[in-house]
Amino acid sequence: MTRSVFTRYTVLVLMIGFTVHLTGLLFITDGSTYTTISNLSLFLPALLLCIVDARLRQSLMQKRYWPVLLMLAFSLLIALLNPGSSTSAFSQFKTVLYVTLYLGTVHILVREGLLEKSLTFAFAVAGLFAIAGLVIHFVQQDQNIFFTGGRLYNLGYGDYANFRNPIIAALYYGFFGIYGFHLLLTKPCGTWLRVFYMACVAGLSLYLFCTLSRAVWLGYGLAICTSVVFQHTPRTRKWLYLTGALFLVAVAWLWPVIVDQQSRGFSLRDLIWAGWLSRIEEFWLFGAGAGSNFDICVLETQCYNQVHNLFLQFFYEFGVVGAALLLLAVIHVFICAVDRKTWINPIGSAGFPLLIFGIVTAMFDYHTVFNRPGVYWIVFWLPIGIILSQRFLPGPASCKEAVDAH
Template identity: 25%
Template sequence: MPSSKALNNVYYALVLAPALFLLRGADWRWLAASPVWRAAMTLLCWLTVSGFWSADFTLRDWLGEAKSLPYVAVYLAVLACASARRPGTFEKWLRAAVLAAVLATVYSAAMFYAHAPWPARLQFATAVYNANEAATMNGTALLALLFHLLPASPERWRRVAWVACAGVLLGGIALTGSRTPLVATLVCIGLGLVLRRQWRLLAVFGVGMALIGGLLVDGDAARQAVGRGDSYRFAIWQNYAVRIAEAPWLGEGLLTDETTRVTPAGPAAESITFLHPHNVYLATGLYGGLPALAMLLVMSALALRQGWRGAARGEPVWLLVLLFALLCMLTDGDRLLNAPRAIWFYFWLPIGVLIAQEAAARLGPATAHRTE
């Protein structure tokens, strides 16, 4: 991924500006047929408005944050319309995204371990340098590969290549030392095999996990690859839970100072500053109070329901990707409303696809093409 500023410019040129000319009233009405879309827009609007009651409110700062609302809304709209009306093009871009994750993992590992001792915690040599975000994006790409791209590949050589790519992505997740994305990935892979009734593969997967568990117990290098010290998550969450309890109905607003300090146990320990809650649910409650948290849970439940319908048709991929994101958001992340960031890939991507599926199911695929 390019730098943050360059990424914003790419988004303006390739997505936002064209969408303002191409999206019509019929398109927005088609999207409004989806309860997931309506729930998402309600949540994002509430978070945007919450900036007005922030203690540090200024109009300039609020406008800087408020522009994220049309960013995310247009991204979801374009994503939903493209996946419904141009499935072939959407598939090509999905394959490109997965391959980009594979190449970024290989490149980053080569560059990082050329200077760092093995098995130090892998840091990606891209704009997504945060290990947790990189692991979460890799997990999203891995699930899309295993349960969407791989089953759709008719040629044997392509299936072999995809399996090799899956190994790279899984290895990248493990080398980051990010425990929640790794566990969530393995849980979702197992669930996906159950949903697809691939019992033999599930048995092989279980044996493989048992062997890996044995290596983690007996092997120092393997244990170091995924083992880290205290991340102070519980202390961080306790601080933010107290702040939410002090302003439960409106929250502190989107412009609040979201930093907190945690003092480790020990006589000479110095306090550590953390920049955000490391939990999307707590962050949402901090900004918009319990109503915002309830909106997030309702939207997630509606999206999971639509994902389950797809799983019942033998297409569990977007259910799995969304479930994976919801699990990872328990231990990392903060803002749902933002300029292009990793969360657009691992959370808003499955939301957008499920919006398209729900709108097409309610109005029929012909409506999607007729409003093009």
């Protein structure tokens, strides 16, 4: 009985910690404070639950997690054996442990029916911050944010919601915009709540536009289209028509800015990728080592320390075997995501469009998922955790698993 009470209390702390992890990026202005809070309220409770909850340990060891765990284990092996690694084996072990605990957190919150509550609350907070950011920049600071070509990445008030990079801001707000759109299509709710959700999605979408992060635009559009295709029902048709009409109005209004973005081309990414390819013989077999920077200068003036592509950077650090394991893990999760047998839990169907968003943006906008927990983890590991945590019905599908019942 004592253990049961302890488990319930720890799960409650874990839910609070995970919610703070999602929303704290907006209102916790010090990175060290954010990390400390995440360690105490998220990763420590997750570790305790992994120790005392046998069902959680068994779930994380089931076959559907194997490709991800294999990829994580290989990254640790490279950090240990490759002398070129900038990340020590101990640091990589901590990262691998944190990722495993993160996946375990998602699993147990799904099992307890708490993840949807946490995500929905975070979506509402993110939507309100996005709306506030647009208003502050447009009104208080007298900026014509939609047509000046400036890129938003902060709230505009103090250091709150300051992502310090428009791409990171776009990834964060885009993630919750997709989740909010999924709510509109799948959750029956009252008129006023639906209007509130629509306002939040509109605010998130407009803020995303103002970041001028074109690859995130692409990932956002593909994820929204995925939701539309897979959730198109007679009940949602009127909302889809309304969304389509609003989208056409927005495109017509903002068309000059959209056309102007063509002049930016690939923002030197094509030259960076060509440089990566020209040096592939240096690292293709064993990799340059865990945490190694890909240092390159293009046009003799622009220098970078990463490839601006998660898959190419992973290839660079961990070699062809590491890249193959990453692809295997992503393909495995993708196959599980498209299997409608995994959509028993309402949160299950949200994983697929969020995964699409994470994969598309990984090819252009972020290069690592082994950094400190933050936006990249939300965009990449959270959809993977959602998908792998779902129950699987009996059947011939490749991802069929028997999962512990409540």
